[in-house]
Amino acid sequence: TQLLEQSPQFLSIQEGENLTVYCNSSSVFSSLQWYRQEPGEGPVLLVTVVTGGEVKKLKRLTFQFGDARKDSSLHITAAQPGDTGLYLCAGDRDKLIFGTGTRLQVFP
Amino acid sequence: NAGVMQNPRHLVRRRGQEARLRCSPMKGHSHVYWYRQLPEEGLKFMVYLQKENIIDESGMPKERFSAEFPKEGPSILRIQQVVRGDSAAYFCASSSDRNTEAFFGQGTRLTVV
Numbered sequence: 001t002q003l004l005e006q007s008p009q010f011l012s013i014q015e016g017e018n019l020t021v022y023c024n025s026s027s028v029f030s031s032l033q034w035y036r037q038e039p040g041e042g043p044v045l046l047v048t049v050v051t052g053g054e055v056k057k058l059k060r061l062t063f064q065f066g067d068a069r070k071d072s073s074l075h076i077t078a079a080q081p082g083d084t085g086l087y088l089c090a091g092d093r094d095k096l097i098f099g100t101g102t103r104l105q106v107f108p
Numbered sequence: 109n110a111g112v113m114q115n116p117r118h119l120v121r122r123r124g125q126e127a128r129l130r131c132s133p134m135k136g137h138s139h140v141y142w143y144r145q146l147p148e149e150g151l152k153f154m155v156y157l158q159k160e161n162i163i164d165e166s167g168m169p170k171e172r173f174s175a176e177f178p179k180e181g182p183s184i185l186r187i188q189q190v191v192r193g194d195s196a197a198y199f200c201a202s203s204s205d206r207n208t209e210a211f212f213g214q215g216t217r218l219t220v221v
Contacts, residue, residue: 033209042112042199042212043151088150095141095164096201096210101150 003027004091004099012105013079021074021102023089030092032072034063037086079106112137112202113182114213121190121220129185129216133202140183141210142175145197154198157183190220 007022023032031050035043047056049065049072056063060083062075072089084106090096113132121127133140138159143151156164157177168175172190177183187194197217201210 035212040214042114042201042214045209045211048209090151094206095153095156097153098143098151103148 003093003097004089006087006089006099006102008102009100010103010105012107015080015106015108016078017106019076019079019104021076021087021104022071023073023099024071025091026070027091027093028069030069032065032069032092033090033096034072034074035088035090037088038084043088076104079104081106081108112200112211112213114198114200114216116216117214119216119218121218123191123220124189127187127190127194127218127220129187129198129200129218130182131185131200131202131213132182133200134204134211137202137204137211139203139206139210140177141201141203142183142185143199143201145199145215151199154185187218190218192220194218195220 004023004025013019031048033048034046036046037043047063049063052067052069054065060077064073087102089099112134115130119127140157142154144154145151153167155168155175160179172188174186195218197215199212199215201212203210
């Protein structure tokens with residue numbers, strides 16, 4: 001069983017479009033982290049959300065933690081080719097449990 | 109100010125050989141986590157160690173796999189008698205405390221031929 005399900009699994013869009021990636025679970029997490037991973041590299045931490053309902057912004061990226069701390073979303077505004085990569089959410093249960101991942105490709 | 113260091117970056121082993129993967133955590137970090145990633149998939153938790161102790165090994169296969177984090181030196185993930193199915197990227201992460209942010213190394217890509 002997968003604790004954290006991400007959707008969509010794959011996303012191909014044109015530069016300038018907006019997109020939202022979802023991370024859903026039936027379990028409550030004390031915190032949730034979002035990572036981006038590029039081919040051949042390790043995941044790089046983007047943000048940690050801790051409080052239910054919390055919204056954090058990182059330039060064109062907006063992260064939201066659900067009120068019940070079971071789900072999260074990542075919204076990217078005006079996507080750029082440099083945003084291409086594998087986006088992973090991870091919930092904290094004494095160790096990080098990773099989601100299934102969303103592979104984003106942004107075409108120029 | 110080095111991050112998490114893993115070596116080797118690439119490792120090729122023949123079936124039946126042993127693979128040793130090393131992870132040096134960030135300075136000041138005493139918690140280490142190992143994950144495995146198959147192509148086109150997310151990261152699967154393997155084991156969580158704190159200096160000299162295994163805290164959680166619920167993701168480790170019961171046979172052939174072992175991990176240690178000695179008082180001195182890097183954490184080691186050891187795979188004995190490797191099989192083709194062990195081919196994957198193995199990532200190590202470290203944190204300063206439980207439930208704090210974890211930072212990942214660049215991974216070791218193991219290929220079993």
